[in-house]
């Protein structure tokens with residue numbers, strides 16, 4: 001018996017992977033979508049900036065709906081990580097964590113990006129519940145809260161975040177200078193150059 005050769009294998013089950021799977025499978029191709037939705041950075045997020053989705057939606061629910069859609073059109077979800085990829089002639093061979101091997105003509109990489117982490121206690125556990133990596137996405141959720149804004153693009157992010165009435169603590173870890181801070185109409189209550197300076 002010969003092994004099935006898939007037309008497309010998508011590595012990633014986040015929004016990019018799911019959308020790719022929906023498009024690919026509707027072309028009547030054999031599609032496998034690898035990866036776990038719970039490993040998507042959207043999984044723990046509260047989302048209110050997606051078009052056509054009113055109100056605040058849970059990332060988990062959006063991912064589950066997208067997953068169902070991809071499956072209904074015929075994509076085969078495989079909730080495993082790929083550990084190894086090799087090429088033989090015109091085909092690719094993938095080895096999954098369970099030991100399963102998959103052969104395909106095409107691979108789409110949709111594995112997301114990893115954010116620069118601070119490595120402070122609670123950061124991982126509170127991701128999506130107080131810890132955010134996108135001012136544009138989440139500033140609105142923190143109205144009235146005391147917020148620390150940390151990063152290299154802090155000046156731009158501050159300008160955006162300033163539209164939300166928060167008390168800001170600003171931690172500088174990038175290219176933002178004192179002159180940049182002075183340009184802000186209402187400079188933040190506290191400006192620190194490092195976490196250590198803020199929390200001695």
Ligand SMILES: Cc1cc2nc3c(=O)[nH]c(=O)nc-3n(C[C@H](O)[C@H](O)[C@H](O)COP(=O)(O)OP(=O)(O)OC[C@H]3O[C@@H](n4cnc5c(N)ncnc54)[C@H](O)[C@@H]3O)c2cc1C
Pocket residue numbers: 011012013014015016017034035036037038039040041042043044045046047048049050080081082083110111112113127128129131132133134137138
């Ligand atoms: C706290 C938080 C809040 C956010 N809020 C919003 C918001 O409100 N609005 C918004 O638009 N965006 C928001 N984002 C950003 C959004 O989550 C990302 O832009 C989006 O998830 C990126 O999608 P992606 O498919 O590229 O990657 P991801 O969603 O990160 O998915 C990556 C996928 O790749 C898989 N994968 C990785 N390596 C392997 C491997 N070796 N084998 C198999 N699979 C693999 C993972 O299992 C996962 O399924 C938020 C992010 C965070 C962290």
